Amino acid sequence: MSKRGYHHGNLKQALVDAALSLIEAKSPQGFTLSEAAKAAGVTPAAVYRHFQGREDLIAEAARQGYVIFADLMEYAYQTGQPSALSSLEAVGRAYLAFARKYPGHYMAMFESGLSINANPDLSVVAGRASAVLERAARDLSDHIPESKRPPVAMVTAHIWAMSHGVVELYTRGTPGARAPFPAEELLESGIGIYLRGLGLISADT
The missing domain is CATH 1.10.10 (Arc Repressor Mutant, subunit A)
Incomplete structure (x- = not known):
């Protein structure tokens, strides 16, 4: 350039x-x-006209990544409506799609060691992305009696961890090279098993 x-x-x-x-x-x-x-x-x-150092430069790359990520998650959530389950599955697929299409952003966000809580700009945009997933989890929990309802934050954390794990194990590098099933199928079936175990969806769904 x-x-x-x-x-x-x-x-x-x-x-x-x-x-x-x-x-x-x-x-x-x-x-x-x-x-x-x-x-x-x-x-x-x-x-140094724009960045204090290398970490500041990486933080800006991560911030831009989170903006794209949150936009994709929001779009996926909306396209899955009106089904709460479809929205949650669509958000999971968006996670995989983002990691594939924006590997540099993904690595800056999740593999750079940046402290999100220590960076207000990162915290805001990262919170926007997680809020979409939390909204989808809450939609799915609404029909469960409150006394039997798992904490929405816990469900959100579990789905996020599952999505991240599939990305790290089966999407990064050569997709499909280490698994006999497409990453999307692995994630959707894993989410289904998890949600059935919690009683959030019926056994025949």
Whole structure:
């Protein structure tokens, strides 16, 4: 990339894009700020016009990823309506789709070691994504008597963990290389077994 982007005021995004490519190729810990600057076509000193350091650059890449992620989750939730189960399954599929389509963002978000709670901007956008999943879990729980209803936050955490596990084990790298079933089928069947065990859906659903 030439330095022209900087003169047009696009240096910040050029650096984020360069970081995303480097993250995907080398991991969040595997590149230097100098490498990101070189890929963006500027000197290392120019980076500090927009970022305090490498961690700040990765945090912005993660923030942008969470915005995309939350948008995809929200869209998936809406397309699954009016069925609460369909919405929850659609949100799970959106999780897998995001990891496949935006690997650099995904790695910046989940593999960089950033503290979400320590970064207000990250906390807001990450909370928006988890709120979509929580809404889907709450929709599914509404027909269960409150005394028998599992905590929505716990259901949300379990579904999130299941989705993340399928991504890490069977979607990252070469999809399908380590599992005899598509990742989407693994996730949906796992969610179904989990929800039946909680009594949130009937055994014949």
